[in-house]
Amino acid sequence: MARRAMSVLRHWSSRVFSVEVDGAPDYFSIQEAHLGEEVPKVFREVPKSDKCYSVLVCGSDRIRTAKFYAQLKETLLRELPVRCDVFPMSSFQPNVKDSLINGYFLRHNSVSSFRSESFLRNLLLEEPVLVCSYVRGEDGRVWTQHLWSDADSETTETSTQHFVVPSEAPECHPSTLNIINSDVFYSFEGAFGVLQKCGDIIPEAKSVMELLPRRADARREPDFPVVVIEGLDATGKTTLTESLKNTLGATLLRSPPQRLSPFRARFDQEPPLIRRAFYALGNYMTAEQVGQECMKTPVIVDRFWHSTAAYAIATAVSGPVSNLPAEGSEVYRWPSDLLQPSLVVLLTLDPEERKRRLRDRGQGKTLEEKELDHNRLFRLKVEEAYRRISGPPCVVVDASPSADQVLQQVQLVIRGKCHL
Structure with missing residues (x-):
């Protein structure tokens, strides 16, 4: 036995x-x-x-x-x-x-x-x-x-x-009881260890490991501000991040990075333990890129650790929002070896407007994104998990006005928090 x-x-x-x-x-x-x-x-x-x-x-x-x-x-x-x-x-x-x-x-x-x-x-x-x-x-x-x-x-x-x-x-x-280092990973080594054990049964795991940094390097104070834009699909992240890149003269990065795109469909089919480890490592790859770029320019990041953790927590915990770990729980803590951004902006949008935008886009979605479309409860849990993550907390911005108005509002937040 x-x-x-x-x-x-x-x-x-x-x-x-x-x-x-x-x-x-x-x-x-x-x-x-x-x-x-x-x-x-x-x-x-x-x-x-x-x-x-x-x-x-x-x-x-x-x-x-x-x-x-x-x-x-x-x-x-x-x-x-x-x-x-x-x-x-x-x-x-x-x-x-x-x-x-x-x-x-x-x-x-x-x-x-x-x-x-x-x-x-x-x-x-x-x-x-x-x-x-x-x-x-x-x-x-x-x-x-x-x-x-x-x-x-x-x-x-x-x-x-x-x-x-x-x-x-x-x-x-x-x-x-089992979220830590099963659904959400809090260290590079924890997530890497899972993919390492998958090498014999998932050939793509070896290819992913070859792309990873040798170790995590958490820079405490970036030379230039690092601003992460978070939000559910169709809240306007892509439009906003492109606009911020141009207006701030910033470098735009995405998590998971483009280099992992060929492997996403494969790992999306895997059980949560393996899938979460893959996306967690994507954050460390992005962090390595951020560490290099923020020495030269401000950096805008389209999604980061908040997304990885919020989706994982909301999926793992069934039932109503009240079943989520209490605010201040260790499951919301930031990984000690992962670069911390200077600011995180969470875009929110009325559910019906978000659905309309999704229909207009007509793009393929992951299983979790499809779940957001028809499961109001799941969406509420994801958004609440976003808000509870610490290090740094999210600044919530209403994304329902025009793209120009949202840009102006976010620029004000950035000026106030990052002095840009």
């Missing part, structure tokens, strides 16, 4: 489990004795003819685990009976960093349970997973969880059982 699984099992009885049905999490825990607690909501809604299972991914190899989990839902839907509901699931120790493991909760008709259990048993023997079955008591008011053992494929279940009971929602959304 993998080391990670062994570690998880040592604390199994102290873990909390979460199942998301229609985007709303239902939390439950386990205990050795039943004291008359209610049945957790996710089990109350299970038809009498259905059986329930869970599969949690807990491999020690981060890269293999990330890729396996990314493919797991498709595998389950393909291999399990047609009438099988698959819901996102996670397990964690409250307030314990890096304790989160993800997986799926399965619910389907008991008529086909033999086929399902056969498949899950094989999965347990071949992959870094923990499998549980859930058994309903005769009166339907008590459920028990049975953790399967990979050491005894005949019985599949351990000799012990735990009763399933409701659990209160944690103070912090469970996904925040």
